[in-house]
Amino acid sequence: xxTRSPEYAEIVAEKTGTxxxxxxxxxxxxxxxxxxxxDGRSLTDASAALVEQESVCxxxxxxxxxxxxxxxxxxxxxYLRAADLAELFSMVDAIPDAAERFVRDFEAMSxxxxxATLTTLQDVAALTLSAVKLLTDAIETYVEGLLTDGPNPPVxxxxxxxxELESQCDQFRNDVLSRAFEAHSTADALVVRALLQSxxxxxxxxxxxxxxxxxxxxxx
Numbered sequence: 001x002x003t004r005s006p007e008y009a010e011i012v013a014e015k016t017g018t019x020x021x022x023x024x025x026x027x028x029x030x031x032x033x034x035x036x037x038x039d040g041r042s043l044t045d046a047s048a049a050l051v052e053q054e055s056v057c058x059x060x061x062x063x064x065x066x067x068x069x070x071x072x073x074x075x076x077x078x079y080l081r082a083a084d085l086a087e088l089f090s091m092v093d094a095i096p097d098a099a100e101r102f103v104r105d106f107e108a109m110s111x112x113x114x115x116a117t118l119t120t121l122q123d124v125a126a127l128t129l130s131a132v133k134l135l136t137d138a139i140e141t142y143v144e145g146l147l148t149d150g151p152n153p154p155v156x157x158x159x160x161x162x163x164e165l166e167s168q169c170d171q172f173r174n175d176v177l178s179r180a181f182e183a184h185s186t187a188d189a190l191v192v193r194a195l196l197q198s199x200x201x202x203x204x205x206x207x208x209x210x211x212x213x214x215x216x217x218x219x220x
Contacts, residue, residue: 009147012078015067016143019060019089020136026053026096027132030202031125033103037118047103054096061093077146084216088139091209095132098201105198111191114183120176124169124199131165131206134158135213142217155217162210169203 029050036042068078068085078085113121138158145152173196180192 012064012067013144013147015060015064017140019057019064020092020140022053022057022060023092023096024129024132024136026050026057027099027129027202029053030099030103031122031129033106034118034122034125037106037113043107047107050103051100054100057093057096061089065089078143081146081216081219084212084219085143088209088212088216091205091212092135092139094205095202095209098198098205102195102198102202106195109191109195111195112188113192114179117176117180117192120172121195121199124172124203127165127169127172128203128206131162131203131210134162134165135206135210138210139213142213152217155213159210159214162207166203166207169200173200 029046033043033046033050036046065086068082068089135158138155141153142155177189177193177196180189184192
């Protein structure tokens with residue numbers, strides 16, 4: 001067990017919490033953007049806010065990874081997991097990135113969606129936000145375990161729940177896609193499919209990060 005440096009542990013814990021809170025704040029804006037879909041000005045404002053928050057996430061991630069990179073053997077067990085943590089936070093970063101791509105795609109396509117389709121997209125965004133909150137809580141707990149003595153709390157339950165939420169998102173996607181090709185022209189249905197693929201990348205990124213968290217934890 002490495003000798004602890006309280007000052008370093010405090011820095012990493014603070015930067016981890018700040019970064020994960022920024023990711024949550026970014027994903028909160030995803031369902032808000034979809035709720036504003038019928039109002040062009042509100043959609044533009046909500047999308048701009050999400051894009052701006054994604055940049056905030058990037059800034060905080062760089063600072064966090066810089067702190068992790070400065071770990072030393074006499075600091076904390078973060079030193080032993082530095083590469084895995086850097087990879088984990090890189091995978092977390094894919095979540096706001098995917099959300100940003102989706103809102104840009106949504107704005108660019110300006111789709112005319114049925115109420116049922118739009119509601120389902122909003123449901124997917126809400127499920128994704130729930131998964132993100134589970135993920136950020138689990139990561140924060142995991143990192144705290146690396147910074148303190150004692151066993152690292154298990155993350156398996158959170159990862160399993162995230163997988164369930166991602167599966168629900170897949171089911172919603174498939175239902176919308178089936179309806180789109182039944183009720184719309186091929187051209188309109190293809191627009192819906194493109195949007196679904198873009199949105200689906202967000203919960204997929206959450207699940208990928210959760211899987212890597214489980215790998216990190218199992219190797220601790």
